[in-house]
Amino acid sequence: MPxxxxxxxxxxxxxxxxxxxxxxxxxxxxxxxxxTEVAERMAARLPDLGGVFIQMEDExxxxxxxxxxxxxxxxxxxxxxxxxxxxxQENLGYAIMAEIPCVVVNVQRMGPSTGAPTAPAQGDVMQxxxxxxxxxxxxxxSPASVYEAYYLTVAAVNLSQKIRQPIVMLLDEVIGHMxxxxxxxxxxxxxxxxxxxxxxADWKPYDDKGVTPLVPFGFGHYYHVTGLFHDQxxxxxTDPPQVARSLDRIHEKLDKYRDEIVLTNYIGHKEPRVAxxxxxxxxxxxxxxxxxxxxxxxxxxxxLSLQTIWPFPEQEIKALAKQADVIxxxxxxMGQIVGEIERHVRGEAExxxxxxxxxxxxxxxxxxxxxxxxxx
Numbered sequence: 001m002p003x004x005x006x007x008x009x010x011x012x013x014x015x016x017x018x019x020x021x022x023x024x025x026x027x028x029x030x031x032x033x034x035x036t037e038v039a040e041r042m043a044a045r046l047p048d049l050g051g052v053f054i055q056m057e058d059e060x061x062x063x064x065x066x067x068x069x070x071x072x073x074x075x076x077x078x079x080x081x082x083x084x085x086x087x088x089q090e091n092l093g094y095a096i097m098a099e100i101p102c103v104v105v106n107v108q109r110m111g112p113s114t115g116a117p118t119a120p121a122q123g124d125v126m127q128x129x130x131x132x133x134x135x136x137x138x139x140x141x142s143p144a145s146v147y148e149a150y151y152l153t154v155a156a157v158n159l160s161q162k163i164r165q166p167i168v169m170l171l172d173e174v175i176g177h178m179x180x181x182x183x184x185x186x187x188x189x190x191x192x193x194x195x196x197x198x199x200x201a202d203w204k205p206y207d208d209k210g211v212t213p214l215v216p217f218g219f220g221h222y223y224h225v226t227g228l229f230h231d232q233x234x235x236x237x238t239d240p241p242q243v244a245r246s247l248d249r250i251h252e253k254l255d256k257y258r259d260e261i262v263l264t265n266y267i268g269h270k271e272p273r274v275a276x277x278x279x280x281x282x283x284x285x286x287x288x289x290x291x292x293x294x295x296x297x298x299x300x301x302x303x304l305s306l307q308t309i310w311p312f313p314e315q316e317i318k319a320l321a322k323q324a325d326v327i328x329x330x331x332x333x334m335g336q337i338v339g340e341i342e343r344h345v346r347g348e349a350e351x352x353x354x355x356x357x358x359x360x361x362x363x364x365x366x367x368x369x370x371x372x373x374x375x376x
Contacts, residue, residue: 004183011175016041018153019077023192025051026074028065033117034173035107038079059084063091073216079105093132094227101160105169107176119359120173122332140168140310144283146180158193174281204232268302275324279306288364314344321348330354
């Protein structure tokens with residue numbers, strides 16, 4: 001880790017500062033609870049850094065603006081919550097198809113519709129995966145602390161540029177609004193992973209041989225950008241082999257960089273009888289349960305926290321299912337990631353949901369009660 005200094009920071013502010021420290025200099029967005037502090041921070045900081053902040057007329061335009069700025073050569077960020085995330089989906093699909101890097105922050109609140117704007121929830125998990133149409137790939141990170149909000153945003157910005165892929169930061173209201181100590185690099189020690197400046201003579205913007213650097217418009221290379229299926233130069237095609245290959249290549253790059261994309265953390269017993277799998281703010285309650293079990297000498301409990309939700313960490317889940325008798329899945333929704341776990345476990349272990357969707361966090365006691373039923 002580079003030289004650091006401790007800072008007391010709010011989750012949304014940490015997200016903004018992480019983006020800035022990773023080189024983001026363009027923000028377009030629309031105020032919406034509970035993500036507005038991201039926009040406020042970017043509005044205050046970007047002008048002094050030579051960056052651009054634009055408050056757009058709506059969420060559709062916000063997503064379009066960050067796509068345009070990215071094609072122009074800037075690292076970009078936008079932030080919203082559930083209703084706004086819905087409006088961004090068509091343009092998000094465009095960015096996926098055209099392989100335009102950008103980071104979209106969704107600080108989740110209760111829905112559907114306007115729901116409860118100030119209450120926490122984890123109801124946008126499947127929307128993050130399947131919100132836009134078609135067989136598209138997506139990357140979605142889910143921080144469980146202010147520290148993770150900072151560093152996962154840094155990772156999202158750098159990774160988005162590296163593999164030319166939009167990335168979703170799926171916070172929740174609790175993480176967005178809580179305050180914790182974060183160790184951040186000292187002024188001037190930016191955490192920017194530079195994109196390759198080397199453009200091969202036979203450069204193709206959508207080369208079947210791998211991910212090629214995105215050359216900004218006006219920098220000497222002519223190419224076409226479209227949401228249609230396209231050839232290696234970006235021009236539309238309906239040729240079936242090229243259509244299939246175009247879809248294959250945007251999925252294959254996520255497979256190629258899986259080790260950098262799929263991030264999880266495990267604590268607890270090496271061979272747990274009861275395993276907990278969760279994400280976001282619910283990780284904090286689950287950690288308390290694992291610690292309590294350890295001090296009570298009931299060490300058959302483990303916790304797999306998911307910093308990456310999409311692509312789904314299926315390998316890690318399958319390995320856990322071979323060890324545990326039961327996998328508990330606490331979620332602040334009516335059950336979303338639990339179905340994905342069941343699909344990959346395939347009967348190797350019992351999968352039990354622990355749900356809460358009344359605008360309050362799942363408590364350690366609620367998870368402990370579920371653990372106790374399997375250890376008694």
